[in-house]
Amino acid sequence: MANAVRGAMLQEAEGLTAAALPPVPVPGPLTRFFWDAIAEGRLDILRCNACGHHVHYPRPICDRCQSMDLAPATMSGRGTIYSYTVVVQAFHPYFVDRLPYVLAVIELDEEPGLKVTTTLVGCEEGDLKVGLPVELELTDVGYGLVLPFFRLAGDGAA
Numbered sequence: 001m002a003n004a005v006r007g008a009m010l011q012e013a014e015g016l017t018a019a020a021l022p023p024v025p026v027p028g029p030l031t032r033f034f035w036d037a038i039a040e041g042r043l044d045i046l047r048c049n050a051c052g053h054h055v056h057y058p059r060p061i062c063d064r065c066q067s068m069d070l071a072p073a074t075m076s077g078r079g080t081i082y083s084y085t086v087v088v089q090a091f092h093p094y095f096v097d098r099l100p101y102v103l104a105v106i107e108l109d110e111e112p113g114l115k116v117t118t119t120l121v122g123c124e125e126g127d128l129k130v131g132l133p134v135e136l137e138l139t140d141v142g143y144g145l146v147l148p149f150f151r152l153a154g155d156g157a158a
Contacts, residue, residue, distance in 0.1 A: 022094045022141055030058045033072040038146050043136055045114065047073035054114045077136030078153065079108040082115055086125050100125075106134055106150055122151040 037044035050067035
């Protein structure tokens, strides 16, 4: 509901149709740190202060040791492609004119198994394979929204 309200406010303020607006995340108590960090130019993921395990997607308890002593930690922004797909059908009107795009699961360098789902930018399907190194690219998609995308690192060689 809050996402719809924010979208309606953006439409009214900028005279836009619903199709022109991207789906807008609504930060809550468990995710506000993530979106605040993105807005400040970094990627933060929760880390357990008891065992050091990174916890992502954000939740209030460590899935390894069950500690509730978690705090945001800044990631390097480097990782590798774990999996990817080329999206050819829009799930929301905003994406109709942006097809095709690459949706990927990235394993971050900080910990084996620490993965984030994101969009890969600046590449073609033929450029991609599992295991290629990638790096964070924070992208302003407009409407006051910055998203954490990734792109192939360096020349994309594995």
